[in-house]
Amino acid sequence: MSVIEKFSLKDSLAIVTGGAGLLGKQHVEALIEAGADVIIFDINENALEETKKYFLKKYNTDVLSLKVDITNEDEILKAKEKIFKHFSKFPNILINNAAIDPKFEKNSAVNKSRLENFDARQWNLEISVGLTGAMLCSKIFGAEMAKNKRGIILNIASDLGVIAPDQRLYKQDGLKDEEQNVKPVTYSVIKHGLIGLTKYIATYWADKGVRCNAFAPGGVFNNHSDEFVNKIAQLIPMKRMANLDEYKASVVFLCSDASSYMNGATLNMDGGRSVW
Numbered sequence: 008m009s010v011i012e013k014f015s016l017k018d019s020l021a022i023v024t025g026g027a028g029l030l031g032k033q034h035v036e037a038l039i040e041a042g043a044d045v046i047i048f049d050i051n052e053n054a055l056e057e058t059k060k061y062f063l064k065k066y067n068t069d070v071l072s073l074k075v076d077i078t079n080e081d082e083i084l085k086a087k088e089k090i091f092k093h094f095s096k097f098p099n100i101l102i103n104n105a106a107i108d109p110k111f112e113k114n115s116a117v118n119k120s121r122l123e124n125f126d127a128r129q130w131n132l133e134i135s136v137g138l139t140g141a142m143l144c145s146k147i148f149g150a151e152m153a154k155n156k157r158g159i160i161l162n163i164a165s166d167l168g169v170i171a172p173d174q175r176l177y178k179q180d181g182l183k184d185e186e187q188n189v190k191p192v193t194y195s196v197i198k199h200g201l202i203g204l205t206k207y208i209a210t211y212w213a214d215k216g217v218r219c220n221a222f223a224p225g226g227v228f229n230n231h232s233d234e235f236v237n238k239i240a241q242l243i244p245m246k247r248m249a250n251l252d253e254y255k256a257s258v259v260f261l262c263s264d265a266s267s268y269m270n271g272a273t274l275n276m277d278g279g280r281s282v283w
């Protein structure tokens with residue numbers, strides 16, 4: 008097999024959770040370009056429909072878009088049945104990508120993003136998607152992969168799964184310390200937790216032909232303010248955020264035979280931020 012052939016995902020069937028979101032759609036595109044059939048799990052019905060239309064138009068590929076709340080095991084199990092009916096097989100690739108991007112009211116009397124005020128319900132909600140959802144999908148589809156002796160689970164962590172957030176990035180002039188927004192504690196815990204889940208699964212099913220790795224990307228530029236971009240650039244040796252399509256090749260590498268001896272690892276791709 009030539010080195011280029013090792014990147015091929017022909018005959019692969021992949022699920023991307025949160026595949027209708029900003030980065031999820033890029034993962035889907037990468038998988039399609041490498042030859043895989045793709046299933047998206049997302050809760051955002053409009054985005055699911057738009058994403059399906061987008062790939063039909065761009066690649067003439069019919070992505071199976073399923074409204075699945077990954078915190079709900081019954082919904083995942085129903086989706087599993089639909090997938091088998093549709094493809095007569097189970098997926099050999101799972102990308103655990105879904106997450107809640109929490110929005111906190113700015114300038115309210117109590118800043119709920121701050122640890123001192125962080126609500127346990129908000130904690131549970133975010134953990135249920137970022138960690139419990141990833142565990143449930145891994146359990147249900149990973150078990151089939153282990154039976155088939157073939158599979159790859161890729162957990163989308165973050166540079167903040169490897170380093171702590173620098174809260175100075177989110178500081179706004181004119182606000183007292185207790186009013187400042189911060190990157191919430193859940194983000195660190197979920198992203199570090201996904202790296203733990205990666206190591207657990209990597210050793211649990213290694214003898215069954217299932218590999219599991221984590222990907223730790225840095226922030227993607229998405230119309231952030233100049234002020235934010237200038238601040239974050241100071242923390243990144245390459246002095247810029249990632250472009251939206253810059254992670255596609257890594258996703259194909261991690262989901263293909265190109266990474267056949269990689270297991271339990273975390274691939275950092277953050278312009279060098281985490282080594283400073």
Ligand SMILES: NC(=O)c1ccc[n+]([C@@H]2O[C@H](COP(=O)([O-])OP(=O)(O)OC[C@H]3O[C@@H](n4cnc5c(N)ncnc54)[C@H](O)[C@@H]3O)[C@@H](O)[C@H]2O)c1
Binds near residue numbers: 225
């Ligand atoms: N965007 C970045 O700069 C960046 C950087 C590093 C890591 N990441 C990670 O990449 C992943 C994707 O980020 P994004 O920027 O595309 O976020 P996004 O908010 O655009 O996408 C997340 C998707 O997950 C879906 N989702 C939420 N709850 C769900 C549930 N219960 N069941 C199924 N789907 C659900 C949302 O509907 C959404 O489409 C996240 O894990 C994020 O932490 C993002």
